[in-house]
Amino acid sequence: MKKHARVVVIGGGIAGCSTLYHLTQEGWSDVVLVERNDLTSGTTWHSAAQVTNFGMNQTMVGLKTHSINLYKELANDPAHPINYNHADGGIRLANTEQQMQGYRHFASMARGMGVDFEVIDAKECKRRHPLISTDNLTGGLWDPLDGDIDPYQLCHSLTRRARKAGAEVYTDTPVTALEQYKDGTWKVITEHGDIDCDIIVNACGYRVNEVGAMMGVLHPVASMEHQYFLTEDIPEIVEAGHRMPLLRCPISDYYCRQDKNGLLIGFYEQNCKTWGMDGIDPNFVNALCPDDLERVADVLDGAFERMPALMNAGIRSIINGPITYTIDGAPLVGKIPGKENAFCIIGLRAGLGEGGGHGWLLAQQIVHGEACYDTWCIDPRRFTSHTNVEMTSLKAIEDYQNEFRFHFPHEHRPAARPAKTTSLTPVMAAKKGSFTVVNGWERVEYFKPSEDFQPSLSFHFDETFDIVAREVSNVRDNVGLCEVNGFNRFEITGSDSQSFIDRLFCGNITHKPGRVGLGYLLNDFGMVKSEATIANIPASDRGPNRMWYGSAAASEFHDMDWLSQHINPDENVKIKSLTNDQTTLIVAGPKAREVISACSREDWSKEAFPWLSVRECFIGFSAATVMSVSFSGELAYEVHVPNSSLYAAYLSLSKAGKEYGMTLFGSRAVESMRMEKGFLAWKSDLLTEFDPFETGLDRFVNLNKDNFIGKADLEKRFKHGPNQKLVCLSIDCNHAPAHAGASLMEDGKVIGTITSGEWGHRVNLNLAYAFVNPDKSKPGTKMILDLLGEMIPVEVILQGPYDSSYSRILT
Numbered sequence: 001m002k003k004h005a006r007v008v009v010i011g012g013g014i015a016g017c018s019t020l021y022h023l024t025q026e027g028w029s030d031v032v033l034v035e036r037n038d039l040t041s042g043t044t045w046h047s048a049a050q051v052t053n054f055g056m057n058q059t060m061v062g063l064k065t066h067s068i069n070l071y072k073e074l075a076n077d078p079a080h081p082i083n084y085n086h087a088d089g090g091i092r093l094a095n096t097e098q099q100m101q102g103y104r105h106f107a108s109m110a111r112g113m114g115v116d117f118e119v120i121d122a123k124e125c126k127r128r129h130p131l132i133s134t135d136n137l138t139g140g141l142w143d144p145l146d147g148d149i150d151p152y153q154l155c156h157s158l159t160r161r162a163r164k165a166g167a168e169v170y171t172d173t174p175v176t177a178l179e180q181y182k183d184g185t186w187k188v189i190t191e192h193g194d195i196d197c198d199i200i201v202n203a204c205g206y207r208v209n210e211v212g213a214m215m216g217v218l219h220p221v222a223s224m225e226h227q228y229f230l231t232e233d234i235p236e237i238v239e240a241g242h243r244m245p246l247l248r249c250p251i252s253d254y255y256c257r258q259d260k261n262g263l264l265i266g267f268y269e270q271n272c273k274t275w276g277m278d279g280i281d282p283n284f285v286n287a288l289c290p291d292d293l294e295r296v297a298d299v300l301d302g303a304f305e306r307m308p309a310l311m312n313a314g315i316r317s318i319i320n321g322p323i324t325y326t327i328d329g330a331p332l333v334g335k336i337p338g339k340e341n342a343f344c345i346i347g348l349r350a351g352l353g354e355g356g357g358h359g360w361l362l363a364q365q366i367v368h369g370e371a372c373y374d375t376w377c378i379d380p381r382r383f384t385s386h387t388n389v390e391m392t393s394l395k396a397i398e399d400y401q402n403e404f405r406f407h408f409p410h411e412h413r414p415a416a417r418p419a420k421t422t423s424l425t426p427v428m429a430a431k432k433g434s435f436t437v438v439n440g441w442e443r444v445e446y447f448k449p450s451e452d453f454q455p456s457l458s459f460h461f462d463e464t465f466d467i468v469a470r471e472v473s474n475v476r477d478n479v480g481l482c483e484v485n486g487f488n489r490f491e492i493t494g495s496d497s498q499s500f501i502d503r504l505f506c507g508n509i510t511h512k513p514g515r516v517g518l519g520y521l522l523n524d525f526g527m528v529k530s531e532a533t534i535a536n537i538p539a540s541d542r543g544p545n546r547m548w549y550g551s552a553a554a555s556e557f558h559d560m561d562w563l564s565q566h567i568n569p570d571e572n573v574k575i576k577s578l579t580n581d582q583t584t585l586i587v588a589g590p591k592a593r594e595v596i597s598a599c600s601r602e603d604w605s606k607e608a609f610p611w612l613s614v615r616e617c618f619i620g621f622s623a624a625t626v627m628s629v630s631f632s633g634e635l636a637y638e639v640h641v642p643n644s645s646l647y648a649a650y651l652s653l654s655k656a657g658k659e660y661g662m663t664l665f666g667s668r669a670v671e672s673m674r675m676e677k678g679f680l681a682w683k684s685d686l687l688t689e690f691d692p693f694e695t696g697l698d699r700f701v702n703l704n705k706d707n708f709i710g711k712a713d714l715e716k717r718f719k720h721g722p723n724q725k726l727v728c729l730s731i732d733c734n735h736a737p738a739h740a741g742a743s744l745m746e747d748g749k750v751i752g753t754i755t756s757g758e759w760g761h762r763v764n765l766n767l768a769y770a771f772v773n774p775d776k777s778k779p780g781t782k783m784i785l786d787l788l789g790e791m792i793p794v795e796v797i798l799q800g801p802y803d804s805s806y807s808r809i810l811t
């Protein structure tokens with residue numbers, strides 16, 4: 001066994017094998033995979049191994065396309081072909097018009113990734129899958145490349161190729177401990193000797209937390225038992241004379257694919273079961289859980305009704321095995337938060353189909369620091385300290401029960417809530433706040449007209465439209481108050497903090513005490529990594545000079561990793577997270593100055609406290625840090641208060657606001673207003689796939705600065721010119737917003753992709769942001785949006801159509 005390797009991948013299921021192979025593809029051959037038993041002896045060997053192209057966003061569709069192309073190539077390897085039933089086709093069924101709307105959106109979104117889904121009616125479903133009945137069926141989504149693969153052959157094919165490129169694979173080699181050296185490299189201790197390495201990868205399937213514990217990490221991953229059975233031959237299949245397409249059914253929660261001349265049917269029963277919560281038998285290897293068909297009886301009935309031919313089919317065998325889940329159903333692929341040189345590819349619940357793509361994106365991240373797609377949707381850092389195995393198991397049950405029922409826009413499922421609250425949560429609930437969840441925080445979306453108000457789940461505008469409009473109009477005409485909890489904030493101190501910040505941001509960041517600035521952090525390739533507000537808080541009895549770094553609610557672990565890893569060894573910089581210690585109250589609207597003046601003795605005049613100022617003061621008797629910044633486009637103040645005095649500050653502001661007609665507003669109103677003002681949202685419009693010039697952030701870049709992270713590559717990109725440009729669009733439609741991922745079309749070709757969309761209530765326009773080909777970015781350019789299958793005219797307009805002179809903020 002080698003004594004040293006650049007990377008040690010732990011685990012030889014599809015996740016580990018794909019990662020190993022792709023590391024060699026990225027040019028790293030000094031890589032090793034260690035497996036405690038045989039390759040595929042965890043979950044992989046008994047997988048139903050369906051390989052779909054369907055995904056909820058473009059990154060997922062793109063990585064699945066990579067899997068499909070790779071698997072096809074492996075299957076066609078003349079020396080070592082493998083069994084891959086490629087392109088049998090698959091149908092996701094629907095029995096409501098709302099589900100069909102969703103499928104139309106997913107088809108529009110996938111087209112931008114070069115994938116052609118088709119939305120078909122019930123009759124066409126039956127034509128393509130003769131075994132099904134059309135009772136209670138509206139139609140479905142056709143995935144032409146759906147298929148299934150032999151998991152054992154797939155993993156061996158990947159490792160064979162990896163070995164050929166120089167990688168080594170050690171089976172029957174359990175990892176028993178992990179130690180990290182002072183320089184951040186690792187010692188991997190196995191039953192057959194130790195391997196020193198630069199980087200480790202946890203790819204341990206359901207044993208993820210046995211290996212996580214070896215490095216002091218508890219990954220938010222839980223396992224569920226999952227069953228399928230295989231039938232004897234079914235005469236109708238033989239008679240059909242062609243392979244049956246795959247089925248996935250959100251009506252009765254099962255999937256089905258052809259196996260030999262019979263069917264394989266898998267179940268997502270409501271009466272489902274977690275697995276391995278209290279430890280896993282070390283001898284559970286190539287093993288299954290006991291069969292329990294009783295548990296799936298309800299689902300079985302649905303499958304029988306849809307495919308009557310099943311009634312007469314004998315069951316050949318039953319498989320019941322553990323399958324891993326995370327908090328949101330997507331896996332954790334990327335850097336392990338807070339750990340140096342440690343990555344993971346875990347929580348895969350559809351790992352056979354996705355594994356090829358996940359290993360590809362992970363290898364890119366390990367070798368280059370970033371992947372070709374924005375990988376936030378699978379980034380392990382998207383969950384922060386509130387997540388744990390207990391919470392994950394509750395979300396896993398909920399997710400399992402809804403396996404094929406995609407989330408609708410603004411759908412917030414109830415399991416494991418509330419996780420993070422403030423002293424205002426019950427206050428807002430009593431005022432009929434309707435809550436969304438942002439990184440575990442319960443945040444008010446809007447205030448309901450009645451306790452039992454329940455908007456319908458839809459891709460169209462829903463019953464909240466007028467409610468949000470009213471909240472916006474009071475912010476525009478009077479003043480509103482909004483609680484923004486979970487906002488990420490770090491305090492940066494130390495004698496080198498300013499030069500440190502200068503090096504991280506691509507533009508000029510104000511150093512003046514009492515001033516606030518907005519800036520952008522780029523990755524090494526000059527692409528947009530993060531957006532942050534920097535406030536220079538002068539020294540006071542509350543502390544020394546402090547730089548206050550504020551960024552998006554879910555960015556805490558992501559940004560902390562990025563900042564910490566860029567502190568040079570000789571730099572005096574300290575970063576402390578205040579994310580869970582403070583909450584923000586926003587007072588916004590033309591009467592905001594009157595409200596804040598009524599509960600604080602400071603001079604709040606425009607001259608004494610102009611836009612982009614920060615000061616420490618008291619709101620009532622609560623110590624607060626107040627900034628004059630605005631996301632809404634109105635005169636506004638952000639009041640940051642310690643959580644212990646949040647309620648007191650809220651009472652002071654509420655009392656002061658009464659006289660000025662102040663009402664509460666929620667995050668849906670904020671979203672509408674930020675779109676109107678042209679402010680962008682992290683991980684919607686701000687993505688690592690685009691540089692700041694493409695994103696329209698030119699005024700935040702200073703290429704004359706001495707140096708900043710990403711400068712060299714950004715200069716090259718600047719000379720080359722943009723590949724895409726972010727634009728603001730007005731959509732000629734008043735029944736549905738544009739949804740992220742939807743395709744902009746011209747002459748049948750995709751020429752752009754929506755990043756976010758919402759109605760602008762003050763400008764009375766259906767607004768969206770999108771990346772388009774640069775020649776389509778001029779205001780006045782017209783194109784077509786595939787909006788839920790309808791071809792809708794749209795026009796490029798000036799970014800931020802509301803108050804473009806900023807007169808309302810600067811007042």
Ligand SMILES: Cc1cc2nc3c(=O)[nH]c(=O)nc-3n(C[C@H](O)[C@H](O)[C@H](O)COP(=O)(O)OP(=O)(O)OC[C@H]3O[C@@H](n4cnc5c(N)ncnc54)[C@H](O)[C@@H]3O)c2cc1C
Pocket residue numbers: 010011012013014015016034035036037038039040041042043044045046047048049050051173174175176203204205206207210211226227228266319320321322323324345346347348349350351352353354
């Ligand atoms: C019944 C069922 C049907 C499924 N059907 C599908 C499907 O149709 N399509 C699909 O895409 N997905 C499907 N899945 C899910 C898919 O099979 C999994 O997502 C995938 O196999 C997970 O692969 P993995 O590599 O993450 O984990 P595993 O296959 O479990 O591999 C982890 C490996 O790590 C090794 N390991 C653990 N601890 C150590 C240690 N200390 N030292 C060294 N090695 C260690 C284990 O021995 C194991 O080999 C199904 C799952 C089940 C249960």
